[in-house]
Amino acid sequence: MHTVLLTVGDEILLGQIVNTNAAWLGERLALAGADIQRSETVGDDRVRMSESIQRATADGAELIVITGGLGATHDDITRDVVAEVFERALEVRPDVMETVEARYAARGRRMPPANRALAEVPAGFDVLPNPKGVAPGLWGERQLEDGRRQSIVLMPGVPYEMKAISEASVLPRVRQLGVDEVAHRSLLTVGMGENDIAERLGDLTDLLPDGVGLAFLPSLGVVRLRFTAKGDDADRIRGDLDHAVASVREQLGDLVFGEDRTTLEGAVGELLVAQGATLALAESCTGGAIAARLTEPAGASRYLRGGVVAYCNSVKIETLGVDPTVLVLDGAVSETVALQMARGVRERLGSDIGVSTTGIAGPSGGSPEKPVGTVWLGYVDAHGEHSVRLRLTTDRMVNIGLTTTAALNLIRRQRMKASELSVLS
Amino acid sequence: MHTVLLTVGDEILLGQIVNTNAAWLGERLALAGADIQRSETVGDDRVRMSESIQRATADGAELIVITGGLGATHDDITRDVVAEVFERALEVRPDVMETVEARYAARGRRMPPANRALAEVPAGFDVLPNPKGVAPGLWGERQLEDGRRQSIVLMPGVPYEMKAISEASVLPRVRQLGVDEVAHRSLLTVGMGENDIAERLGDLTDLLPDGVGLAFLPSLGVVRLRFTAKGDDADRIRGDLDHAVASVREQLGDLVFGEDRTTLEGAVGELLVAQGATLALAESCTGGAIAARLTEPAGASRYLRGGVVAYCNSVKIETLGVDPTVLVLDGAVSETVALQMARGVRERLGSDIGVSTTGIAGPSGGSPEKPVGTVWLGYVDAHGEHSVRLRLTTDRMVNIGLTTTAALNLIRRQRMKASELSVLS
Numbered sequence: 001m002h003t004v005l006l007t008v009g010d011e012i013l014l015g016q017i018v019n020t021n022a023a024w025l026g027e028r029l030a031l032a033g034a035d036i037q038r039s040e041t042v043g044d045d046r047v048r049m050s051e052s053i054q055r056a057t058a059d060g061a062e063l064i065v066i067t068g069g070l071g072a073t074h075d076d077i078t079r080d081v082v083a084e085v086f087e088r089a090l091e092v093r094p095d096v097m098e099t100v101e102a103r104y105a106a107r108g109r110r111m112p113p114a115n116r117a118l119a120e121v122p123a124g125f126d127v128l129p130n131p132k133g134v135a136p137g138l139w140g141e142r143q144l145e146d147g148r149r150q151s152i153v154l155m156p157g158v159p160y161e162m163k164a165i166s167e168a169s170v171l172p173r174v175r176q177l178g179v180d181e182v183a184h185r186s187l188l189t190v191g192m193g194e195n196d197i198a199e200r201l202g203d204l205t206d207l208l209p210d211g212v213g214l215a216f217l218p219s220l221g222v223v224r225l226r227f228t229a230k231g232d233d234a235d236r237i238r239g240d241l242d243h244a245v246a247s248v249r250e251q252l253g254d255l256v257f258g259e260d261r262t263t264l265e266g267a268v269g270e271l272l273v274a275q276g277a278t279l280a281l282a283e284s285c286t287g288g289a290i291a292a293r294l295t296e297p298a299g300a301s302r303y304l305r306g307g308v309v310a311y312c313n314s315v316k317i318e319t320l321g322v323d324p325t326v327l328v329l330d331g332a333v334s335e336t337v338a339l340q341m342a343r344g345v346r347e348r349l350g351s352d353i354g355v356s357t358t359g360i361a362g363p364s365g366g367s368p369e370k371p372v373g374t375v376w377l378g379y380v381d382a383h384g385e386h387s388v389r390l391r392l393t394t395d396r397m398v399n400i401g402l403t404t405t406a407a408l409n410l411i412r413r414q415r416m417k418a419s420e421l422s423v424l425s
Numbered sequence: 426m427h428t429v430l431l432t433v434g435d436e437i438l439l440g441q442i443v444n445t446n447a448a449w450l451g452e453r454l455a456l457a458g459a460d461i462q463r464s465e466t467v468g469d470d471r472v473r474m475s476e477s478i479q480r481a482t483a484d485g486a487e488l489i490v491i492t493g494g495l496g497a498t499h500d501d502i503t504r505d506v507v508a509e510v511f512e513r514a515l516e517v518r519p520d521v522m523e524t525v526e527a528r529y530a531a532r533g534r535r536m537p538p539a540n541r542a543l544a545e546v547p548a549g550f551d552v553l554p555n556p557k558g559v560a561p562g563l564w565g566e567r568q569l570e571d572g573r574r575q576s577i578v579l580m581p582g583v584p585y586e587m588k589a590i591s592e593a594s595v596l597p598r599v600r601q602l603g604v605d606e607v608a609h610r611s612l613l614t615v616g617m618g619e620n621d622i623a624e625r626l627g628d629l630t631d632l633l634p635d636g637v638g639l640a641f642l643p644s645l646g647v648v649r650l651r652f653t654a655k656g657d658d659a660d661r662i663r664g665d666l667d668h669a670v671a672s673v674r675e676q677l678g679d680l681v682f683g684e685d686r687t688t689l690e691g692a693v694g695e696l697l698v699a700q701g702a703t704l705a706l707a708e709s710c711t712g713g714a715i716a717a718r719l720t721e722p723a724g725a726s727r728y729l730r731g732g733v734v735a736y737c738n739s740v741k742i743e744t745l746g747v748d749p750t751v752l753v754l755d756g757a758v759s760e761t762v763a764l765q766m767a768r769g770v771r772e773r774l775g776s777d778i779g780v781s782t783t784g785i786a787g788p789s790g791g792s793p794e795k796p797v798g799t800v801w802l803g804y805v806d807a808h809g810e811h812s813v814r815l816r817l818t819t820d821r822m823v824n825i826g827l828t829t830t831a832a833l834n835l836i837r838r839q840r841m842k843a844s845e846l847s848v849l850s
Contacts, residue, residue, distance in 0.1 A: 044640070
């Protein structure tokens with residue numbers, strides 16, 4: 001099913017907002033069987049938007065999914081433009097109006113009169129309820145001149161509203177429409193760059209069955225290996241994918257930390273839960289980013305006791321017990337301080353594991369011996385102590401991201417060893 | 426200058442990666458005078474990519490900016506496709522080859538033979554040096570049949586390489602090409618929703634000079650008001666913009682925390698630096714997210730002493746001094762605990778200001794009295810104590826984001842009062 005995504009909004013086109021909707025929809029629609037050919041963004045411009053729908057139609061689009069421009073202000077043009085292209089009148093639907101008014105009433109507020117526009121629906125379109133907001137989604141269909149049917153889906157641009165409507169209504173309906181099966185699987189690796197992984201895998205034609213593609217997608221220290229297979233025989237493509245994933249996984253060993261939707265923080269969390277181990281963090285250059293990553297998944301309280309963001313030296317000394325003499329002699333960015341921070345937070349927060357970061361995130365603050373991008377990680381548990389020196393980039397946010405990934409991987413590798421030790425003992 | 430952005434890569438189309446490049450380029454190119462008409466994403470597919478370039482050309486594109494697909498693996502097709510569409514031969518450029526080899530040599534490594542592809546340049550194209558990676562950018566021009574000139578720019582997809590090449594080479598050259606001036610200004614607000622702001626502003630035609638547009642861009646508690654003006658008289662449009670921004674700013678008073686590229690964390694940081702005040706954070710439900718936000722800008726050590734991520738109750742008791750009886754009687758998510766956390770972190774980290782968060786981020790853990798989305802913020806400084814109860818959503822990441830914004834705004838508002846007090850005293 002030839003599919004085109006269309007995102008509407010000056011704020012997206014001019015980069016005031018990053019287009020996370022296109023990414024989320026691209027992934028979910030592909031998994032639901034849509035064959036996504038293009039994703040396009042246009043501004044709040046009637047002519048450009050109308051052209052985009054007509055161009056997608058001329059290209060053969062059987063499904064057009066539009067997000068944005070469904071509010072009630074003057075630059076919300078999506079309803080109008082689609083009604084015009086599909087040659088349908090806009091009708092105020094009383095049931096939608098009631099829902100919108102009820103939402104305002106529940107918050108003790110009167111509906112602004114302009115919001116009447118939210119209840120306008122092109123004739124014959126289905127209304128898709130919005131569990132998290134006032135503007136409903138819309139689904140329309142038409143017969144094209146060449147006999148093909150085309151579906152068009154309209155959703156608001158607010159990400160959590162769009163996701164709620166997609167999950168409740170759009171994705172199930174797309175799955176029913178699907179003809180060709182497309183299947184994706186991913187392996188997630190950490191600790192080796194994409195080129196080295198490719199070299200280690202050698203000739204891919206030996207590893208992958210015909211019709212299975214493999215892409216390397218690096219992102220801040222994590223490389224996603226995405227396998228894709230497409231065809232009309234669902235069982236065969238799933239079997240091919242399983243075979244390819246298993247072969248590559250065997251080659252890569254414990255570089256692989258998970259599959260598909262696993263995140264590194266999720267994998268580390270599960271490992272700690274399985275071991276009944278608790279963690280505490282002492283963060284300097286990452287400034288809380290590791291704790292924030294680890295608490296993104298729900299249930300982090302099962303293994304994360306907490307952390308200390310030790311951004312100034314006095315917090316390192318007083319809250320974590322770092323020796324002031326060592327701070328002077330070795331400097332805050334040193335192996336000794338990293339280990340003292342990890343020991344201190346482990347002891348004071350009463351956790352099994354203590355992990356620390358101290359480094360020069362940049363853009364300034366470097367010296368010839370310790371250039372920007374120099375970071376020390378510390379790790380302490382009952383089995384021993386480890387430290388890692390990183391030499392990163394000159395970009396502050398890249399350095400914070402790479403340090404976070406390296407710290408999570410340090411925990412993962414040490415705890416994998418710990419579990420081998422306990423099996424041996 | 427009619428401009429089309431083209432992002433290449435299955436990983437973007439299928440949502441494995443969010444397209445931050447399009448946002449960054451959209452904003453920077455528009456500020457450099459490019460008139461961005463569309464942004465498009467296609468997969469690693471020669472036919473689709475070639476069609477996109479031809480379609481953009483047919484639509485009147487004078488500048489096409491392509492990111493992605495410039496590496497040296499089999500799915501890096503951009504160089505080939507552009508050479509074909511522009512009818513140029515690919516030539517290995519010895520100077521580029523030397524640069525690539527030197528980069529490997531500097532890291533003590535031999536260049537993989539496949540990377541020879543990185544030195545292939547379509548005949549007549551200019552090479553744009555890549556300060557942060559091996560694949561250079563490329564800039565080509567051609568005369569179209571109708572006499573128009575068209576420029577095409579190719580850059581790698583790795584965001585920090587793309588940004589470095591853009592800033593060093595692409596944006597300056599685009600500025601030289603520009604004909605029509607486009608100017609943007611933004612006001613950033615926090616503490617009021619977009620609809621209420623619009624109502625407060627009333628009839629925009631009274632506030633805005635002819636030819637100045639205004640868009641409302643909400644994002645996790647912050648609303649950006651973007652003003653746009655376009656024309657051939659640079660002085661006039663800048664004057665109109667200044668006038669519009671000043672009028673709206675006056676109407677909105679201290680809802681406005683900054684202009685253009687200001688971030689809320691940056692504005693809070695500057696306020697604290699100006700006051701010589703220091704801050705410490707006690708985070709429960711935000712899990713380090715506030716500290717991570719505050720340390721994104723360089724120089725946060727001037728006002729952020731640090732923080733405690735108190736994810737479990739024993740850390741609240743032992744590291745922050747929360748009364749265990751209160752934890753039992755009032756529960757961890759309560760006004761009393763929020764204030765005790767803020768007092769505790771202020772005292773123990775020796776800062777002027779203590780700020781805390783405790784809440785139920787979700788998706789589970791709620792009760793009828795304290796549903797998911799219930800959050801208490803605590804604030805303590807020498808002038809007094811404040812607490813705020815938030816009633817947020819059922820979405821974990823939205824709740825963490827909104828709580829972070831609300832906490833930053835609480836600091837901002839209390840410190841603005843503090844500075845009024847010190848002026849009065």
